[in-house]
Amino acid sequence: MDAALFQKQFDDLVQEAEKALRSLTPSATTTPVRLHEAMRYSLDAGGKRLRPVLCLAAAKAFRADADARHAATAIECIHSYSLIHDDLPCMDNSDLRRGRPSCHKAFDEATALLAGDALIPLAFKLLTQGYSDHPTLVQELVGELAEAAGSTLLVGGQAEDMNTSDKKNQSEKLEFILRGKTAAMLSVSLTLGARIGGASAKEIEHFRLAGQQAGIAFQLVDDLLDAHGTTASLGKPVGADKDNDKLTFANLYGIEATRARIKQLTDEAVGNLRACEANTDFLCALITQMASRKS
Secondary structure (H helix, E strand, O other), X not given: OOHHHHHHHHHHHHHHHXXXXXXXXXXXXXXXXXXXXXXXXXXXXXXXXXXXXXXXXXXXXXXXXXXOHHHHHHHHHHHHHHHHHHXXXXXXXXXXXXXXXXXXXXXXXXXXXXXXXXXXHHHHHHHHHHOOOOHHHHHHHHHHHHHHOOOOOHHHHHHHHHOOOOOOOHHHHHHHHHHHHHHHHHHHHHHHHHHHHOOOXXXXXXHHHHXXXXXXXXXXXXXXXXXXXXXXXXXXXXXXXXXXXXXXXXXXXXXXXXXXXXXHHHHHHHHHHHOOOOOOHHHHHHHHHHOOOOO
């Protein structure tokens, strides 16, 4: 895909995601003000907006006029809550997120905890509001997001990631963490968008697999950057995996094996997208770029 065209599409989707976040979520002046200030602080922190962009692009791949803004915003709410909670002293204990103080440092631990809590129901409210004219679709979207964010995927992956005392079955444990902690939310971004765009059941499964593969690759890149990147380029502390004795693919299998798996997973994700009757050029380019990112 032409680089200039890709960048324009990406920038347009980021802007669409940003506008949706501002218009569909409570303002910082909503009562109680301090709670909503903390919510907005984290929602407005920027970042790559990969998850909402993937959701918006997936919907448009099947139908150019598909409106996935509510789903994209719901996904970013879940992602933002998970970052707030991950940074807390009882979890990863990180004082920096996206180049500025973490929510609990900018406010306090209790407010940060509650801000994360409040973003969870907001995500599901957005899905019911945005697609109320299509009750079957609402049921599918809510079910998909609830499973991705639940105890067997996102939360479960974080729980296992913190369980450093268990040194048994490390390979199996690592795969569970990879599927849950990062891949689940990238995968659900694609599947929610595909559902909104009107994809067939077979195409939804191709998008689900592509998201899982791209999500694991994304986490493996993140692990390499944590080991070899800089705080300035990443906007968060580096070396945290080593400091916290985290189980990572790179630590278990080495750098070269990690790079080889990133390439394999990326190729497989692109193959799954290409297998669909949809315009996946942008998504394929984005997933390929995600695998080679430097920040």
